[in-house]
Amino acid sequence: MNTQELCPLCGEGHVTTHSEMVESEYKAHKAMLPLLFKQCDACGSDFAGAAEAKLNKRALMAWRKQVDGLLTGAEITALRRLYKMTQGQAAQLFGGGPVAFSKYENDDVAQSEAMDTLLRLVRRSKDAFWALVEEKGMEAQFMRTPVTVPTQSNVLHITAQRGNTDRPDPRYNPRQLRSYSGGAMPWKQ
Ligand SMILES: [Zn+2]
Numbered sequence: 189m190n191t192q193e194l195c196p197l198c199g200e201g202h203v204t205t206h207s208e209m210v211e212s213e214y215k216a217h218k219a220m221l222p223l224l225f226k227q228c229d230a231c232g233s234d235f236a237g238a239a240e241a242k243l244n245k246r247a248l249m250a251w252r253k254q255v256d257g258l259l260t261g262a263e264i265t266a267l268r269r270l271y272k273m274t275q276g277q278a279a280q281l282f283g284g285g286p287v288a289f290s291k292y293e294n295d296d297v298a299q300s301e302a303m304d305t306l307l308r309l310v311r312r313s314k315d316a317f318w319a320l321v322e323e324k325g326m327e328a329q330f331m332r333t334p335v336t337v338p339t340q341s342n343v344l345h346i347t348a349q350r351g352n353t354d355r356p357d358p359r360y361n362p363r364q365l366r367s368y369s370g371g372a373m374p375w376k377q
Contacts (some may be wrong), residue, residue, distance in 0.1 A: 193226075201230020205240065212248060217255045221247050250295040258304045259311075261295040267311045268293075271330075281324055282306055 195201040203226040210223040224240040227233070236244060253260055259267070268278050268289065275289035284292075284303060291297045299307070310317045321330050 195228035195231060195233065197233045197235070198228060198231035201228040203228050206234075212251065214252050214255050219251050221251055223247075246295040249298060253295065253298050256298065258298055258301070259307055261293040264289065264299070264307060265293045267307060270311070271317055273330075277326070277329060281320055281326060282310075 193203050195203050205224060205226055207222050207224050209220040212219055212221045222244075223236075224243055225234050225236045226240065250260055268275065273281070275293070276286065278289045279286055282288075282303060284299070288299075292299050310320060318330075321327055
């Protein structure tokens with residue numbers, strides 16, 4: 189990959205990124221997890237830079253969440269998108285601080301058991317979601333009743349997506365997508 193990057197240790201060789209599977213152990217569970225590192229072609233040193241260290245940590249955290257029975261980052265992203273929420277809105281609704289959902293979804297940190305319970309409750313019950321919206325006084329942000337406009341140019345079809353959660357949809361516009369629906373609905377822009 190980065191064949192032009194100079195080795196910071198010897199200053200002569202070039203480093204390339206490698207990956208190998210390494211056994212990890214957590215709470216008596218074992219798993220083979222990918223470990224990224226860089227290796228110098230001159231001095232042979234291997235080390236993890238900031239980018240590799242971050243990805244290694246995320247892979248480990250994602251697995252630990254599974255062992256602990258917590259929702260994975262991808263599952264939390266799917267839940268948030270199911271209700272058409274931004275990460276900021278999710279933090280406002282569930283708590284955890286302004287960057288909490290970015291960290292949960294990237295597997296940078298594990299959500300607490302209490303947070304996990306709340307998320308699971310809302311995932312299985314739309315009524316729980318709307319009760320929480322009401323409790324937090326966020327009704328204006330999540331309008332329940334869509335306005336149906338028969339003109340073609342103003343109709344936007346919304347389909348709930350549960351899969352493909354790796355990247356946020358670049359077309360996502362919370363002002364257009366604030367209503368909850370299991371299927372397509374027209375919406376006034
Ligand atoms: Zn070197």
